[in-house]
Amino acid sequence: DGGREPVVEFSDFLPMMTGDATVVNTELEVLRSVSLLADVVTQANLTADPEFNPALRPAGLSDLAINGALDLIGVPPAPPLATERIERRAMTATIASLRDALIVRNVPDSMVFEIALETGDAEKSATLANLLAERYLVRQLETKFEATQRATTWLSEKVAVLEVELETAEGATNQFAAQMELISAETLDILSQQLKEVRDRIAARQATIDRGDSTTRAQGRIDQLRVLEAELSEKIARQSQDLVALEQLEREAAASRQIYEYFLGRLKETSVQEGIQQADARLMSAAMVPEVPSAPRPTLVAILSAALGAFVATIALIVLEARTATFRTADALEMATGLPVMGQIPRIPARRRQNVLDYIRQKPNSAPVEAFRNLRTSLFMAGDAPVPRVIVSTSSLPGEGKTTQTLALAHNLTGVRDKVLVIEGDLRRRVFQDYFGAHDTPGMMQVLSRKAKLDEAVWRNPDLGFDVLFGDEAPANAADLFSSRQFRQLVRTARKSYDVILIDTPPVLLVPDARVIGRLADAVLYTVRWDKTREKQVLQGIRAFETVGVQVTGTVLSQINARGMKKYGYGQDYGNYGTSGYYQS
Incomplete structure (x- = not known):
C-alpha cells in the first residue's frame, strides 16, 4: 500500500546532514564547541604551549605592579591550588585561547566550511587547522557509530520481546486447535448439507402423515429425524464459534509474526551498518603552511595608517573649524x-x-x-x-x-x-x-x-x-x-x-x-x-x-x-x- 508508512525507518536512528540553514549553523557551532576544541587541546598538548596557556606566560608589568603593591600593604599571597584545579583552569584557559584564534565560516550558498587559525607560527596554524578538521570528521563517525549501537541495542530488545509475543500467539493457536474437534469451513459445509437433508426427509414424511397415509412407524421415524436435526444444529453452532475463535488466534499470530520479521530485518540492516559507517562531511583540502603572515601586513598597515591619519586629520580640522567658526x-x-x-x-x-x-x-x-x-x-x-x-x-x-x-x-x-x-x-x-x-x-x-x-x-x-x-x-x-x-x-x-x-x-x-x-x-x-x-x-x-x-x-x-x-x-x-x-x- 503506497499510502502506508513503515513502522520504523533507519534514518530515525541516524539523521543525515542537510543543507538547511539550521543544520549549517549547528555544524558551525559544533566546530567551535568546547568538547571538540578540548580534543584538539589534548591531542596537540596545547596546555604546554605558552601561546595558548596564559599561565605559562611571563608575568606582565601590571601583574608585577599589583603583586608588588600587595606585598607593600602586607596582603599575604593566595594559598596554592590543588593540582586537579590547576589543570582544570589551564584546560579552560587554553580552550578559550584556541577559540579566540579560531575562524570558522560557511561559504555562502554551499555546505562548505572554512577553518583557519591565527597563531604566531605558520606551521602551527596549519597543523591545528588540519587537526580540528580531522577531529570533526572523527566526531561525526563516533556519533554515527554510537547512534547505530543504540539503534541495534533497542532493536535487539524489541525483537526479543516480539519473539516472545509471537511464540505465545502461535502456542495459543495450536493449543486451541488441539483441544477442539477437527474443524474447518469445509466440515461446516458438510454438516450444513447433512442438516438440510435431514430437514428435507422430515418434511417428506410429515407430508405423508398429513395425507393420512401415516403409520405409527412413520411417526417414530420423524421423531428420530428431529433428534438428529437438533444434534446437527447444535454441532454446527458450536463448531462455528470454535472456528471464529481459531481464525482470530491465527490472525493475531500472523500479525505478531509480521511485526517480528520486520524488526528482525531492521536489526540485521543496523548490524550491517555498524561496519560501513561514513562521515557526512569530507575534507576537501588540507590547510597549507602560509608563506605570508595574515597579520601584520606592512604595506596594508602603511596604507591603512595613512588613510586613517588623513581621515583623523580631516575630521580634526572639521571639528576645529566648527568649534572656532x-x-x-x-x-x-x-x-x-x-x-x-x-x-x-x-x-x-x-x-x-x-x-x-x-x-x-x-x-x-x-x-x-x-x-x-x-x-x-x-x-x-x-x-x-x-x-x-x-x-x-x-x-x-x-x-x-x-x-x-x-x-x-x-x-x-x-x-x-x-x-x-x-x-x-x-x-x-x-x-x-x-x-x-x-x-x-x-x-x-x-x-x-x-x-x-x-x-x-x-x-x-x-x-x-x-x-x-x-x-x-x-x-x-x-x-x-x-x-x-x-x-x-x-x-x-x-x-x-x-x-x-x-x-x-x-x-x-x-x-x-x-x-x-x-x-x-x-x-x-x-x-x-x-x-x-x-x-x-x-x-x-x-x-x-x-x-x-x-x-x-x-x-x-x-x-x-x-x-x-x-x-x-x-x-x-x-x-x-x-x-x-x-x-x-
Whole structure:
C-alpha cells in the first residue's frame, strides 16, 4: 500500500546532514564547541604551549605592579591550588585561547566550511587547522557509530520481546486447535448439507402423515429425524464459534509474526551498518603552511595608517573649524548674519594706539584709510535710506578694533561733514587717552551733571578735524547712566550742534551699555575681527540687540591680515591690501 508508512525507518536512528540553514549553523557551532576544541587541546598538548596557556606566560608589568603593591600593604599571597584545579583552569584557559584564534565560516550558498587559525607560527596554524578538521570528521563517525549501537541495542530488545509475543500467539493457536474437534469451513459445509437433508426427509414424511397415509412407524421415524436435526444444529453452532475463535488466534499470530520479521530485518540492516559507517562531511583540502603572515601586513598597515591619519586629520580640522567658526571672508560673514558687510578693514601697521591716528593722517592713500573711505560710502550712501547722524560702534568682545575704527571713520568723515563728534561710551575702560594722551577738559559726567556745557567739555584738535567727548568714571552703573534722561538730553543737544555723532560703546556680550545706547542711534555698526571672532559670539551679540528692538545696520570685518588671506586662498579675491603697489603706503 503506497499510502502506508513503515513502522520504523533507519534514518530515525541516524539523521543525515542537510543543507538547511539550521543544520549549517549547528555544524558551525559544533566546530567551535568546547568538547571538540578540548580534543584538539589534548591531542596537540596545547596546555604546554605558552601561546595558548596564559599561565605559562611571563608575568606582565601590571601583574608585577599589583603583586608588588600587595606585598607593600602586607596582603599575604593566595594559598596554592590543588593540582586537579590547576589543570582544570589551564584546560579552560587554553580552550578559550584556541577559540579566540579560531575562524570558522560557511561559504555562502554551499555546505562548505572554512577553518583557519591565527597563531604566531605558520606551521602551527596549519597543523591545528588540519587537526580540528580531522577531529570533526572523527566526531561525526563516533556519533554515527554510537547512534547505530543504540539503534541495534533497542532493536535487539524489541525483537526479543516480539519473539516472545509471537511464540505465545502461535502456542495459543495450536493449543486451541488441539483441544477442539477437527474443524474447518469445509466440515461446516458438510454438516450444513447433512442438516438440510435431514430437514428435507422430515418434511417428506410429515407430508405423508398429513395425507393420512401415516403409520405409527412413520411417526417414530420423524421423531428420530428431529433428534438428529437438533444434534446437527447444535454441532454446527458450536463448531462455528470454535472456528471464529481459531481464525482470530491465527490472525493475531500472523500479525505478531509480521511485526517480528520486520524488526528482525531492521536489526540485521543496523548490524550491517555498524561496519560501513561514513562521515557526512569530507575534507576537501588540507590547510597549507602560509608563506605570508595574515597579520601584520606592512604595506596594508602603511596604507591603512595613512588613510586613517588623513581621515583623523580631516575630521580634526572639521571639528576645529566648527568649534572656532571664525570669519575670513565677507561672504561668509554676510551669509551667517544676514546683514550687509559695510567695510573690510586691513590691519593698521601701528604697534601703539597713539600711533594709529598719526598713521591715518600721514598716509591718506594707504589701504586701511581707503578701506575706511569705502566704509563711509557704504554707510552714508546706502540707497534711499536716510543719512544716519548718530552712529553706535560695538563688537562682541574687546580687542576687535571697534575704537580704532570709530576714530578713523570720524577722521574720514571730516572731509565730507562740517562737524563730527566722537563720544567715549566705554566708561569702564576709557581707552581714548591712549590715543590722544592726557587732557584737561571736563568729561561726560560733568556735562550730565550740568557742571559744564557740551561745547565746554569737548576736546578739539585741529590736526584731527573732529571733536571728542571723553568718558570719565561714573559713580553709578554705566547702563543706568545711559538710560537716564540726562544722557538722552546730551544726545539731543549733540544732534543740534554736530552733523555726525559717533559713540564708541563697550562689547555687547560683556555689558548692556551698547544695547541701551543703540536705542538712541540711527545706525549700529557691528565690528567682527577677521579670523578671530567666533560665529556663535557674533550671532549672540546681534540677537542681544534684537531683544531690545534695535536693528544692527551692518557689520565690519576688521584687522584683516593680508598674508593670512593668501594662506587661506583668498588673496586673489581681496587683493594684497597695499602690498601690490596699488595703494601708496
